[in-house]
Amino acid sequence: MPSTDTELIYLTVDMWHPDCWTLHVTQKVDAGLLGYEMTIREADIADRFRLYRVYGDSRDAVAELIDAVDDTDLTEAVIILSPTAAPDSRTFGSITQDILVEFDPAPGTRAAFTSRGFMHYGPSQHENGRERRTLLTISDRDRVYQALEDIEDAYDADITIERFTTSHTPSGMQDLPSDGLSPRQREAFQLARTRGYYDYPRNVTAQDLADEFGISRTTFLEHLRKAERELLTGIEFH
Structure with missing residues (x-):
């Protein structure tokens, strides 16, 4: 109806x-x-x-x-x-x-x-x-x-x-329509999540992800750390 x-x-x-x-x-x-x-x-x-x-x-x-x-x-x-x-x-x-x-x-x-x-x-x-x-x-x-x-x-x-x-006061109203990540940072983070990098124990290594991404392990980890830092900004831990 x-x-x-x-x-x-x-x-x-x-x-x-x-x-x-x-x-x-x-x-x-x-x-x-x-x-x-x-x-x-x-x-x-x-x-x-x-x-x-x-x-x-x-x-x-x-x-x-x-x-x-x-x-x-x-x-x-x-x-x-x-x-x-x-x-x-x-x-x-x-x-x-x-x-x-x-x-x-x-x-x-x-x-x-x-x-x-x-x-x-x-x-x-x-x-x-x-x-x-x-x-x-x-x-x-x-x-x-x-x-x-x-x-x-x-x-x-x-x-x-x-x-x-x-909602009359929708959550996220202060945010831009963006998670604050560059395209490569977002791709790296999404790949890591999909492949189980954040699971415990980890299902994949940073080197494996870097090889799949087609870049060096150091560069991949740099993308990943920037993405993690951006996504964690503003989160309060209690």
Whole structure:
């Protein structure tokens, strides 16, 4: 029976859809993007320009992603806002650089969400050819599920709900829609969890994981330790 209860719903979705330049470039390059909404009086400018923070494990990775953004036929201009990529351990423990990108917004899905009653909370995150959006809406569950299905059908998209909270004070409201890890850090941590590195006794060695990852044991452990440090930040032990 359809739900008639209207409530504040907070959700994070992971999605893919065609003709999105952010997904094309992050599929090719081992770095990521955070997309920020801008408030500009001229509506056309606000639609065509967006601020992005490029992040990666090295300056080379950041530069490679910026070049990919500039080279794709789906963007029109890239403006580098800071003179050089800089470390930002507070956010990702990696290198970041801000850019302004001009592009045709028509293939994008932002309007598809807002026209269906969703509000974007915080920046969107783009990496590994996928996109994550954190959303707020005042609705009921059935309408939320139907709206997401409608967006999938309209944009030939693939949408997965990563997080769904119904609360007037949803947990995690102070967090960005990101766990704070660079792509390589997240991949290393997920591989370690999947293979039983954190089981007791361990089911796999760091060397085995490094070999599977295609890097040295020292580099793999560096990715893993940075991921562990980032994920443990802010957790209180009693």
